[in-house]
Amino acid sequence: xxxxQDGVALANGxxxxxxxxxxxADLIIQPVPWDVTTSYRPGAGKAPEAVRQASLQVDLFDxxxxxxxxLKVSNALSDEEIQRKNKRAREIAESVxxxxxxxxxxxxxxxxxxxxxxxxxxxxxxxxxxxxxxxxGKIVGLLGGDHSVPFGYxxxxxxxxDSFGILHFDAHADLRKAYEGFEFSHASTFxxxxxxxPQVTHLVQVGQRDxxxxxxxxxxxxxxxxxxxxxxxxxxxxxxxxxDAICNEIISALPDEVYISFDIxxxxxxxxxxTGTPVPxxxxxxxxxxxxxxxxxxxxxxxxxxxxxxSPSEYNEINAITGARLLYKLAVYTLFNNENK
Numbered sequence: 409x410x411x412x413q414d415g416v417a418l419a420n421g422x423x424x425x426x427x428x429x430x431x432x433a434d435l436i437i438q439p440v441p442w443d444v445t446t447s448y449r450p451g452a453g454k455a456p457e458a459v460r461q462a463s464l465q466v467d468l469f470d471x472x473x474x475x476x477x478x479l480k481v482s483n484a485l486s487d488e489e490i491q492r493k494n495k496r497a498r499e500i501a502e503s504v505x506x507x508x509x510x511x512x513x514x515x516x517x518x519x520x521x522x523x524x525x526x527x528x529x530x531x532x533x534x535x536x537x538x539x540x541x542x543x544x545g546k547i548v549g550l551l552g553g554d555h556s557v558p559f560g561y562x563x564x565x566x567x568x569x570d571s572f573g574i575l576h577f578d579a580h581a582d583l584r585k586a587y588e589g590f591e592f593s594h595a596s597t598f599x600x601x602x603x604x605x606p607q608v609t610h611l612v613q614v615g616q617r618d619x620x621x622x623x624x625x626x627x628x629x630x631x632x633x634x635x636x637x638x639x640x641x642x643x644x645x646x647x648x649x650x651x652d653a654i655c656n657e658i659i660s661a662l663p664d665e666v667y668i669s670f671d672i673x674x675x676x677x678x679x680x681x682x683t684g685t686p687v688p689x690x691x692x693x694x695x696x697x698x699x700x701x702x703x704x705x706x707x708x709x710x711x712x713x714x715x716x717x718x719s720p721s722e723y724n725e726i727n728a729i730t731g732a733r734l735l736y737k738l739a740v741y742t743l744f745n746n747e748n749k
Contacts, residue, residue: 413477417464423483424463424736433482435547435743437735438537438561441486442530443554443719444497444523445593446684447505451719452554453494455728456486458720459551459735462728466736472701476736479743481549484541490533497526501590508588520589527556527592534560538712542568547746549739552716554594554684555582555671559601565667565711566607572665572711573610574601575658575703577674577696579638579687581619583626594684594717597669602632610634612661614699615641615674618687634661638689655699659706666703668713668738670696672731679730682721693730697737704741709749713738 417425423437430436439456446452460483470476501523503516538548538561550561555578565572576582576598583602587595601608610632617638619627627635636658644654672679677686679693703710715738718731 411477413468419464423460423481424466424468426477426481428480428482430482430484433480433546434746435479435481435549435739436541437481437483437549437551437739438541439484439486439551440530440534440553440557441491442494442552442557443684444494444501444526444530445556445588445590445595446554447588447593447595448685449682449719450498450684451682451721452552452684452717453491453498454720455553455718455731456551458728459718459731462725463732463735465729466732470740473740473744476740476744479740479747481739481743484537487533490530493526493529497523504590505588524591527590530557531560531563531592534558535564538564539567547742548712549735549742550712550714551735552714552718555597555669555716556592556594557716558669558714559592559597561712561714562601562605562608562667566605569607569665569711571607571609571663572667573612573663574598574608574667574669575662576611576613576669577615577691578613578669578671579615579618579673579690580671580685581613581616581623581627581635582671583623584620585622599626602630608632610661610663612636612658614658615691617689618685642689651695651698655702658699659703659708662703662708665709665711667711668700668703668742670713670715670734670738671717672715672734673717675730680718680727681724682719682727683717684719693734696734700737700741704745710742710745713742
C-alpha cells in the first residue's frame with residue numbers, strides 16, 4: 409500500500425524492487441543460469457543475478473503502459489544446483505569445443521555424451537519449473553542463460569496450447585542441427601522446436617544476419633518460417649518503407665497466440681557488447697520496443713517469453729542495463745496484453 413514507484417528501489421530480492429510475492433504475482437520471472445553450449449564467449453549463465461541487480465535502476469514509470477508497476481511481477485529464486493551443474497558441464501563442453509577448433513572431427517565422445525545428458529536434464533528442469541507456475545495460473549518470463557534454455561518452456565506451453573507461434577529476435581537463426589555435436593546447442597534451439605514440438609506452427613524471425621547455408625535453405629523452404637532478416641529490414645527501410653509498416657507485416661505473420669523469444673544479440677552490439685556471439689547490425693532498442701508494444705496492443709495473445717544471451721561484464725555495465733530494461737518491457741507488455749484480451 410505504501411509502495412512508491414518513484415522512490416529508491418528496495419533491494420528486496422525481487423527484480424525491479426517490486427513489492428509482490430510469487431503468490432500475488434501474475435507473471436513470474438524464472439532465472440536459468442545456464443550457458444553450457446555457448447560456442448564463443450561464455451558468461452550468459454551469470455546474467456540472472458546481474459540483470460536483477462541492474463533492474464533496481466530501472467524507472468518503473470512507462471509512458472506506454474499506464475501504472476505499469478501495478479502489473480504484478482515477481483520472480484523465482486535462482487537455483488544454486490543448476491549453477492553448479494552449469495559450471496561442471498561447461499568445463500566438459502569447452503574440451504569438446506577446443507578439440508573441434510584444433511581440427512579433430514569430434515571431441516571426446518564420452519565428454520560429448522555427458523554434455524548432451526546435462527542438456528536433457530536442463531530441459532526437464534525448465535519444463536518442470538515452468539509447468540509448476542503455469543499450473544498455478546501464472547505467466548512465465550524465462551531469463552537465461554544461453555538460448556538453449558527456452559526449449560523446456562516451449563514444451564511446457566505445448567502441453568497447454570493446441571497451437572501457437574514464436575516471434576524470434578536474434579542475430580542468428582538457431583536452426584543448426586546438433587551444432588558442435590551438442591544436441592541441444594544454443595545454435596539449434598529452433599531446429600529442435602520445429603522438429604520436436606508440432607504445436608509450434610509459425611516461427612517469425614526478426615533481425616537475423618549471421619547464419620549458414622543449411623539454415624538459409626530451411627528459412628526459405630520451411631513453410632512454418634517467415635524471416636525478416638536484418639538485410640531485408642534494412643533494404644526495405646533504405647528504400648523508404650517505415651518501421652511501422654514492417655512491424656504490421658511481422659505481426660500479421662503471427663497466429664493468434666504468440667510466444668516471444670528474445671536473444672539480446674538481435675539488438676545492435678553497442679547495446680550488448682559482451683553477449684556470447686555479437687554481430688554488427690541489428691535492431692535499435694527503440695525498434696524492438698516499438699514492435700513489442702504494437703504486438704501487445706494487436707489483439708493477439710502473448711503466452712510467455714524468454715530473454716537470453718545477456719552476458720554481463722565487470723567492465724561494461726551496459727549489458728545488464730540493457731537486459732534489465734528489455735526484461736521490464738517484456739514483462740509489462742505481456743501482462744498488459746493479457747489483461748486487455
